[in-house]
Amino acid sequence: MTAWLLPLGIGIAFGAALERAGLGDARKLTGQFYLRDLTVFKVMFSAIVTAMLGLFWLSYAGWIDLNAIAMPETYLRPQIAGGLVFGAGFALAGLCPGTSCVAAASGRGDGVAVAAGLFTGVLLTGLAFPRFLDFYDSDARGAWTLPALFHVPPGVVVFAVVVVALAGFAAAERIERRAS
Amino acid sequence: MKYSDPYLAGIALGLVLLGAFVFAGRGLGASGAFAATASGTVAAVAPGYATANPYFERYLSRPGGPWRNWLLIEIIGVAIGGFVSAALARRLTLGVERGRGVAIPARLAMAFGGGGVMGAGAVLARGCTSGQALTGGALLSVGSWAFMISAFAAGYVVAPVLKRTWR
Numbered sequence: 586m587t588a589w590l591l592p593l594g595i596g597i598a599f600g601a602a603l604e605r606a607g608l609g610d611a612r613k614l615t616g617q618f619y620l621r622d623l624t625v626f627k628v629m630f631s632a633i634v635t636a637m638l639g640l641f642w643l644s645y646a647g648w649i650d651l652n653a654i655a656m657p658e659t660y661l662r663p664q665i666a667g668g669l670v671f672g673a674g675f676a677l678a679g680l681c682p683g684t685s686c687v688a689a690a691s692g693r694g695d696g697v698a699v700a701a702g703l704f705t706g707v708l709l710t711g712l713a714f715p716r717f718l719d720f721y722d723s724d725a726r727g728a729w730t731l732p733a734l735f736h737v738p739p740g741v742v743v744f745a746v747v748v749v750a751l752a753g754f755a756a757a758e759r760i761e762r763r764a765s
Numbered sequence: 766m767k768y769s770d771p772y773l774a775g776i777a778l779g780l781v782l783l784g785a786f787v788f789a790g791r792g793l794g795a796s797g798a799f800a801a802t803a804s805g806t807v808a809a810v811a812p813g814y815a816t817a818n819p820y821f822e823r824y825l826s827r828p829g830g831p832w833r834n835w836l837l838i839e840i841i842g843v844a845i846g847g848f849v850s851a852a853l854a855r856r857l858t859l860g861v862e863r864g865r866g867v868a869i870p871a872r873l874a875m876a877f878g879g880g881g882v883m884g885a886g887a888v889l890a891r892g893c894t895s896g897q898a899l900t901g902g903a904l905l906s907v908g909s910w911a912f913m914i915s916a917f918a919a920g921y922v923v924a925p926v927l928k929r930t931w932r
Contacts, residue, residue: 596842635779667890672919678879702880
């Protein structure tokens with residue numbers, strides 16, 4: 586009945602946050618790749634740090650159960666390969682899947698073209714899927730996390746991500762000052 | 766109107782992601798909506814073939830089918846949210862974002878081609894910048910961080926070739 590209200594509401598907030606940040610604009614987005622405008626990095630890492638710290642403290646306080654949250658499973662080699670292909674397409678398109686929808690909704694023809702390309706790409710890759718099913722399911726590592734990878738408590742990784750993000754923000758400000 | 770401060774916008778985005786984790790038990794996504802749409806389309810044209818294909822079948826067999834997919838409803842919300850936010854800031858404009866070095870048809874061809882390549886990558890990686898980088902990144906998933914690092918590495922390798930198109 587009203588099961589669609591939650592994803593719709595979350596989507597509206599998601600789209601509005603991306604639009605406010607200026608990420609519906611491919612010129613602004615590609616500034617990341619030419620070190621002109623590092624908004625993509627700043628927005629992504631502020632968001633990751635905010636959500637990560639929220640989850641960490643809410644679960645530390647016992648208010649949420651982390652096991653109730655769907656954890657992505659790692660298929661290391663296919664995900665690295667997919668990331669390389671995705672990144673090449675990202676630089677060419679100037680928008681990613683989520684931001685292409687924001688670009689299209691704010692009246693940009695390039696956003697519509699990226700979304701149409703995505704649909705076509707997923708469709709064609711889906712048609713070819715049986716041929717690379719073995720690779721797709723290879724190198725399965727389950728719900729593997731960075732704390733498990735480095736054999737440290739989650740708090741140590743959370744702290745390290747915050748430190749790396751803050752150092753990255755300082756570097757991003759310096760790079761942008763130099764570029765302007 | 767000027768865009769918001771990137772750190773404030775990022776914190777707002779992080780709170781949306783945290784809200785999705787807490788209230789929906791899952792993170793954000795985008796490419797999954799395209800996968801659901803593609804699955805539904807293939808099923809409408811060739812139902813027998815679609816259910817025999819292991820990729821499309823997964824989207825067809827979920828409760829509600831491909832057209833009531835969680836991420837598809839979410840992405841409709843993204844478009845509404847993007848539209849309303851742009852309208853309130855008086856940023857709605859019909860046009861094509863491009864550099865001076867490239868004509869509109871060429872820019873649209875690059876956008877379509879780049880979208881196609883991203884679609885292939887997102888299938889292989891099981892997600893995109895939303896479902897893997899943001900969501901899996903905040904959940905400290907190894908595969909998501911590997912995706913994020915390799916995606917940006919490839920972006921930085923390919924981008925210099927395209928530099929003049931963005932001038």
